[in-house]
Amino acid sequence: MRFRRPALTAAALAALTIGGTTALAAPASATPNTTPQKVCGSSYKTVNSAPVGSRGTVYLTYNAANGMNCVTTIRSNPGTATAMSAWIYVPDTDRGDEDYGTYTSYAGPTYVYGKAHCVDWGGNIGNVYVQVTGSNCAALREHRVTTTR
Numbered sequence: 001m002r003f004r005r006p007a008l009t010a011a012a013l014a015a016l017t018i019g020g021t022t023a024l025a026a027p028a029s030a031t032p033n034t035t036p037q038k039v040c041g042s043s044y045k046t047v048n049s050a051p052v053g054s055r056g057t058v059y060l061t062y063n064a065a066n067g068m069n070c071v072t073t074i075r076s077n078p079g080t081a082t083a084m085s086a087w088i089y090v091p092d093t094d095r096g097d098e099d100y101g102t103y104t105s106y107a108g109p110t111y112v113y114g115k116a117h118c119v120d121w122g123g124n125i126g127n128v129y130v131q132v133t134g135s136n137c138a139a140l141r142e143h144r145v146t147t148t149r
Contacts, residue, residue: 004111006128008137009026009035010099012069026106028074028111032041032056032074032075032076032078032104032105032106033052033078033104034074034105035074036059036061036070036072036074037061037066037106039070039072039074039106039109040061040063040070040072040111041070042067042111043063043065044061044062044063044070045061045063046059046060046061047060047061047062047114047136047147048060048121048132048135048136049132050082050122050130050132050144050146051115051123052070052073052123052124052125052128052129052130052146053128053146053148054076055075055076055077055125055126056074056075056125057073057074057075057076057078058071058072058073058086058121058122058123058130059071059072059073059074059134060088060119060121060132060135060136061086062114062136067113067114067115068111068112068114069088069111069112069113069114069119069121069122070088070108070109070111071087071088071097071107071108071109071122071123071137072086072088072106072107072108072109072110072123073085073103073106073107073109073123073125074093074105074106074127075103075106076107078095078104078105079104081102081103081104081105082101082102082103082104082125082126083100083102083124083125083126084094084101084103084106084107084123084125084126085098085099085100085101085102085107085122085123085124086098086102086106086107086108086109086110086122086123086125087099087100087110087112087121087122087123088110088112088114088120088121089112089115089119089121090112090113090114090118090119090120091117091118091120092117093113095112095113097110098108098109098110098134102121107123108123112134116121116134117137118132118134118135119135119136119137120132120133127148127149128146128147128148129143129147129148129149130144130145130146131146131147132144133140133145
């Protein structure tokens with residue numbers, strides 16, 4: 001079936017006119033549209049977090065039932081797709097997971113078994129990068145670094 005161009009143009013214009021008010025309306029709030037638990041799973045509890053400047057937060061979560069850690073980076077103000085990442089690494093086991101891409105709201109989830117181990121984790125939003133090393137391992141003091149490239 002072939003469509004004529006004027007018919008498609010009229011249909012597109014009608015759709016824009018009807019939906020234009022909704023499409024151009026400002027968002028109700030500038031809060032994130034997700035949570036670490038929605039990204040990682042409801043049984044994951046937030047155990048640590050690090051701000052990514054004013055752009056968002058990287059969250060470290062843990063599931064006590066299975067010993068898994070999860071990391072996700074969530075933007076404060078979802079919008080135009082931008083470079084983002086979330087990563088986690090366990091030095092003792094040399095295991096890790098990462099998610100790098102262009103996203104509108106969040107990066108991740110990334111998972112690794114971390115029960116009874118120190119974890120390194122971090123992420124980025126645009127050109128702001130966060131890295132936390134030696135984290136969540138009893139008496140040891142973690143090291144945090146935030147850089148802008």
